[in-house]
Structure formats: C-alpha cells, structure tokens
Amino acid sequence: MKKTLIQKLGLLGVFSLLSYTAAVIFAPLAYPGYDWMAQAVSDLSAANAPSLALWNQLTAFYNVCEVVCVTVVCIGIQGQKTKLLCTGVYLFAAMEWVSAIGYRMFPLSDSGYAGAFQDVMHMVITAAVVLLSIVSLSIIVAAGAKDKRCRSYGVCAAIALGMMLVGAVGMKLVPAGYFGVVERFSVFAATGFNAALGIHLFCTAPETRQIDRKKENGNENQHLSPSA
Numbered sequence: 001m002k003k004t005l006i007q008k009l010g011l012l013g014v015f016s017l018l019s020y021t022a023a024v025i026f027a028p029l030a031y032p033g034y035d036w037m038a039q040a041v042s043d044l045s046a047a048n049a050p051s052l053a054l055w056n057q058l059t060a061f062y063n064v065c066e067v068v069c070v071t072v073v074c075i076g077i078q079g080q081k082t083k084l085l086c087t088g089v090y091l092f093a094a095m096e097w098v099s100a101i102g103y104r105m106f107p108l109s110d111s112g113y114a115g116a117f118q119d120v121m122h123m124v125i126t127a128a129v130v131l132l133s134i135v136s137l138s139i140i141v142a143a144g145a146k147d148k149r150c151r152s153y154g155v156c157a158a159i160a161l162g163m164m165l166v167g168a169v170g171m172k173l174v175p176a177g178y179f180g181v182v183e184r185f186s187v188f189a190a191t192g193f194n195a196a197l198g199i200h201l202f203c204t205a206p207e208t209r210q211i212d213r214k215k216e217n218g219n220e221n222q223h224l225s226p227s228a
Contacts, residue, residue, distance in 0.1 A: 003202065009072040013198025016065035020191050023058035024184070030054040038177045041187050046108040047118070063100045066191065069198040070096045076201045081143075085150045088139030088157070089197065095132035096194060098125065130168075133190055137161040156196040163189035 027044045028034040031051035034043070045055045070093040077089055102125030109116045137157045144154010167186025174182055 006072050006076045007202045007204070010069060010076070010198035010201035012065040012072075013069035013195040016062050016069060017191050017195040019059055019061035019065065020188075023055050023062065024187075027051040027055040027058060035177075035180065037180050039180050040183050041180070042103075042108055042122075045103075048109065062191075063104065066096055066194050067100050070194055073197045073201050076204075080204070081150055081153075082147050084146065085140060085143035085153060088136045088143055091132055091136035091139065092193070092197075095129055095136060095190070098132065099129045099190070102128070129190075130164075133164060134161070137164070137193070153197075153200060156193055156200075160189040160193035160196075163192075 023044070024041055028036055028051065030053070031044060031049060034051070043049060044051045045059075046052070049055070070089075074090055074093050077086055103122070106118050106121035106125060108122050109118045137160055140150075140157035141154045141161065143150045144152070144157065163185045167182050167184070167189070170182025170185065171179055
C-alpha cells in the first residue's frame with residue numbers, strides 16, 4: 001500500500017534517534033578524560049567542551065529530524081484517534097520544540113554546573129522539558145488504557161515514562177560514579193518515544209485513519225440522535 005508523504009516523514013524520528021545515539025557513543029572520543037558512567041550527556045555539548053564540534057556534526061540530523069517528525073505526527077494524528085491521545089501528543093510535541101530550541105540557545109557553559117546565567121537557563125529548560133514529558137506521557141498512557149485503538153501508543157509511552165523515572169530516581173540514589181549510566185535512561189526516553197510515534201504514523205494506513213474518523217462520527221451521531 002502506497003505511503004503518503006506525511007507517513008514517510010514519520011521515519012525521520014528513527015533518523016533522529018540514530019543521530020543522537022551516534023553522538024552519545026562517538027563524541028566522547030573527542031573529550032579526553034570523559035567518563036560516560038559518571039558524567040552527563042550534556043557535558044559533551046557544553047560551550048567549552050572539546051567534543052562540541054564533533055557533537056554538532058553527529059547531531060546534525062537529530063534536532064531537525066525530531067521536530068519535523070513530531071510535527072508531522074501532530075498533523076497525521078488529527079481526527080484519527082481520541083482527543084485524549086491527541087492532547088498528549090501535542091504536549092509531547094511542545095516539549096520537543098522547547099528542548100530543540102532551548103538547549104541550542106542555552107548549552108551548559110562548562111561541564112557540570114558553573115552557575116552562570118546560561119547554566120541557570122539550561123536548568124529552567126530542563127525543568128520545562130521534564131514537566132511536559134511527564135504530563136504528556138501520562139496522558140498518552142491514560143489514552144491507551146481507555147481505548148484499545150490507542151493501546152500501542154500507551155505501551156510505548158509507559159516504557160518511556162518508566163525510563164524517565166528510572167533516570168530521575170537513579171540519579172538521586174546511585175553513587176556519583178554511576179550518575180551517567182542512569183541519566184542515559186532519561187535522555188533516550190524522549191528520543192526513543194519520538195521514533196515510536198513516527199513509526200506508528202508510518203505504519204497506520206490512510207484508510208484505517210479514515211475508518212477511525214467515521215467510527216467516531218458515527219458514535220457521536222448515535223449519542224445525539226433522539227431515542228425512538
């Protein structure tokens with residue numbers, strides 16, 4: 001069955017994930033002394049990090065592909081699923097845009113936290129990203145539990161939310177030498193779920209989306225029609 005352009009663009013989420021994964025794996029090669037088990041991923045893209053140039057090269061597809069993917073998902077999902085799922089996806093898209101723009105504008109000024117204005121703004125962006133991520137994924141999980149048509153979205157969102165919680169809790173509990181290990185659960189959760197949304201869009205046939213819309217309209221008409 002022929003795929004539409006919007007469906008094909010959904011696969012950019014996979015390219016985004018691959019680009020980010022490549023940066024996380026290979027950027028440390030340009031950062032002498034970097035300990036991936038103890039240091040955060042954001043240290044690799046700090047303003048004075050020796051790995052910054054390589055990081056920017058390897059993530060060239062990451063930011064562009066992730067925002068394009070989640071944007072076309074918002075377009076493609078309109079009317080085909082429940083309003084609850086759409087709300088969750090729209091909030092997740094907002095998080096991706098805040099992340100893409102905010103972290104590019106305010107990278108860490110130094111590895112760790114130097115306390116400069118740029119670092120404060122980086123933390124503000126992080127707080128907004130975390131809040132939007134938790135809220136959006138929770139809504140999508142609820143949508144999956146409520147309607148079987150959204151079940152696969154809910155499962156993927158639950159996995160991503162679980163990874164975020166493992167990262168958030170783990171960073172408080174594990175020794176400093178393992179901070180980077182648990183932190184990577186959090187950073188890959190959103191990128192992985194973005195790819196999952198793109199794959200869902202690619203695999204959902206246009207005819208199926210039309211049928212879903214007709215079912216919703218039919219159910220609404222039944223509720224509105226007077227009883228005999």
